[in-house]
Amino acid sequence: MHAYTNSAVSAARAPMAMHLQPVSAAAPRAGADPLERLGTAAKFGRNHTIYFEGDEAGHCYRVKSGTVRLCKVTEDGRRQIAAFLTAGDLFGWTDHGGYGFSAEAVTDVTLEKFSRARIEDAVKAFPALGRHVLALLSTQLASAHGHLLLLGRMTAAERIANFLLELGRRQRNDGAVALAMCRKDIADYLGLTVETVSRTMNALKREGIIAFAEPENVRLKQSAALERLAMAA
Amino acid sequence: MHAYTNSAVSAARAPMAMHLQPVSAAAPRAGADPLERLGTAAKFGRNHTIYFEGDEAGHCYRVKSGTVRLCKVTEDGRRQIAAFLTAGDLFGWTDHGGYGFSAEAVTDVTLEKFSRARIEDAVKAFPALGRHVLALLSTQLASAHGHLLLLGRMTAAERIANFLLELGRRQRNDGAVALAMCRKDIADYLGLTVETVSRTMNALKREGIIAFAEPENVRLKQSAALERLAMAA
DNA sequence: CGCCAGATTGATACACATCAATTCTCGTGG
DNA sequence: CCACGAGAATTGATGTGTATCAATCTGGCG
Numbered sequence: 001m002h003a004y005t006n007s008a009v010s011a012a013r014a015p016m017a018m019h020l021q022p023v024s025a026a027a028p029r030a031g032a033d034p035l036e037r038l039g040t041a042a043k044f045g046r047n048h049t050i051y052f053e054g055d056e057a058g059h060c061y062r063v064k065s066g067t068v069r070l071c072k073v074t075e076d077g078r079r080q081i082a083a084f085l086t087a088g089d090l091f092g093w094t095d096h097g098g099y100g101f102s103a104e105a106v107t108d109v110t111l112e113k114f115s116r117a118r119i120e121d122a123v124k125a126f127p128a129l130g131r132h133v134l135a136l137l138s139t140q141l142a143s144a145h146g147h148l149l150l151l152g153r154m155t156a157a158e159r160i161a162n163f164l165l166e167l168g169r170r171q172r173n174d175g176a177v178a179l180a181m182c183r184k185d186i187a188d189y190l191g192l193t194v195e196t197v198s199r200t201m202n203a204l205k206r207e208g209i210i211a212f213a214e215p216e217n218v219r220l221k222q223s224a225a226l227e228r229l230a231m232a233a
Numbered sequence: 234m235h236a237y238t239n240s241a242v243s244a245a246r247a248p249m250a251m252h253l254q255p256v257s258a259a260a261p262r263a264g265a266d267p268l269e270r271l272g273t274a275a276k277f278g279r280n281h282t283i284y285f286e287g288d289e290a291g292h293c294y295r296v297k298s299g300t301v302r303l304c305k306v307t308e309d310g311r312r313q314i315a316a317f318l319t320a321g322d323l324f325g326w327t328d329h330g331g332y333g334f335s336a337e338a339v340t341d342v343t344l345e346k347f348s349r350a351r352i353e354d355a356v357k358a359f360p361a362l363g364r365h366v367l368a369l370l371s372t373q374l375a376s377a378h379g380h381l382l383l384l385g386r387m388t389a390a391e392r393i394a395n396f397l398l399e400l401g402r403r404q405r406n407d408g409a410v411a412l413a414m415c416r417k418d419i420a421d422y423l424g425l426t427v428e429t430v431s432r433t434m435n436a437l438k439r440e441g442i443i444a445f446a447e448p449e450n451v452r453l454k455q456s457a458a459l460e461r462l463a464m465a466a
Numbered sequence: 467c468g469c470c471a472g473a474t475t476g477a478t479a480c481a482c483a484t485c486a487a488t489t490c491t492c493g494t495g496g
Numbered sequence: 497c498c499a500c501g502a503g504a505a506t507t508g509a510t511g512t513g514t515a516t517c518a519a520t521c522t523g524g525c526g
């Protein structure tokens with residue numbers, strides 16, 4: 001079904017088959033979405049890099065469909081994923097020269113791409129847009145702070161529980177959670193190793209708290225138990 | 234539940250006089266600082282709480298002097314400090330009902346306090362102010378992302394090295410770094426224990442990379458060695 | 467002087483990493 | 497159609513970095 005041609009890391013160096021198609025000025029219904037008419041569409045295939053940390057920050061993006069990961073990689077290959085982004089999330093906004101992290105497509109994604117220059121003008125012209133972005137950023141900051149607690153102070157089981165509940169919340173599919181990302185991605189998001197992620201998830205499965213046949217489709221069977229594990233802050 | 238009930242955070246219970254004095258509308262020179270005339274002054278004594286996580290977010294603040302810590306505490310007393318803030322830093326900005334973390338005075342601090350309602354009006358009236366806040370938030374988000382890498386993927390020595398270098402950068406006092414916070418605060422910021430912080434710092438001292446007589450005044454003797462340890466991303 | 471909180475140091479425990487197979491799935495070419 | 501190979505996931509055995517438990521030391525202060 002999916003062509004998994006390269007590992008998470010090597011993907012960064014893979015030749016970028018990137019399709020960038022300028023799009024006709026979109027539907028005009030102003031008010032609804034202040035960003036709507038400013039962007040062009042862009043598509044990226046699974047595991048391809050949208051931009052690298054440090055690249056001149058010429059654009060920012062909004063996810064239309066699919067999942068994007070934001071990550072930092074150290075010289076010696078350790079990787080930390082700061083966030084998984086889905087429809088509606090904005091990324092690549094920065095007030096400095098370069099991007100603060102790399103952005104990669106976890107699944108095939110469609111994005112809206114906004115030129116830095118144009119968006120700056122637009123923010124000046126339509127202050128409501130600035131407030132909109134402000135709200136998005138402040139939400140992302142809050143979520144990052146939550147993630148700090150997770151990485152700094154939680155056990156493996158607590159991290160997994162929080163992760164699954166968070167995904168469940170975002171998908172609000174009763175108890176069915178689809179994992180767009182592989183175990184390595186989860187590990188790098190939670191500050192663990194693949195092995196620990198696998199072991200912990202299978203332990204939860206053995207206890208009947210979650211269930212899954214294939215690795216990418218998990219069912220939360222006892223949300224209450226998960227919540228207890230996740231440790232309400 | 235916000236009562237500090239255990240030793241991990243006992244510092245917050247220390248008896249301290251808290252001074253809160255509303256202040257006359259300040260110096261009028263507009264232009265220079267878009268926030269200048271909107272705030273009132275507030276002072277908090279060392280280790281006093283400015284607000285609790287979850288409190289109705291009626292105000293936001295800017296640090297004038299001293300150091301503030303932003304933290305989250307779990308039910309069982311584990312604490313994670315998301316950031317230490319110093320002069321010029323803004324905090325308490327949120328687009329949701331309640332604050333996302335508690336704010337506490339590490340040292341005696343003086344703050345500017347902005348009412349949510351007034352600042353919202355001001356942002357509408359002066360879009361430049363909104364852009365200013367946007368820039369601050371985006372910087373904080375970048376810094377949070379850096380911290381995620383530290384917490385998720387770095388060793389104790391790397392965390393300490395990064396911490397000291399970061400403080401040094403902020404104080405740009407050649408090699409002399411003043412630690413406003415105690416070892417426990419450092420530990421909770423770096424996702425370690427007090428013992429590990431102490432051991433690691435004394436190891437660096439033994440190796441001649443840093444030096445200190447009292448715990449709160451460190452001298453970076455071999456910045457190059459520290460940088461190497463800190464592992465340039 | 468004696469107390470106390472903070473810092474340090476030491477001994478030991480453990481959660482998770484690391485190293486090492488094995489299994490599973492799926493796409494591919496003979 | 498099936499053996500083959502490759503990446504992903506799982507499982508097991510072992511190692512280790514840091515936590516935990518437990519003193520001891522230090523400096524400030526009533």
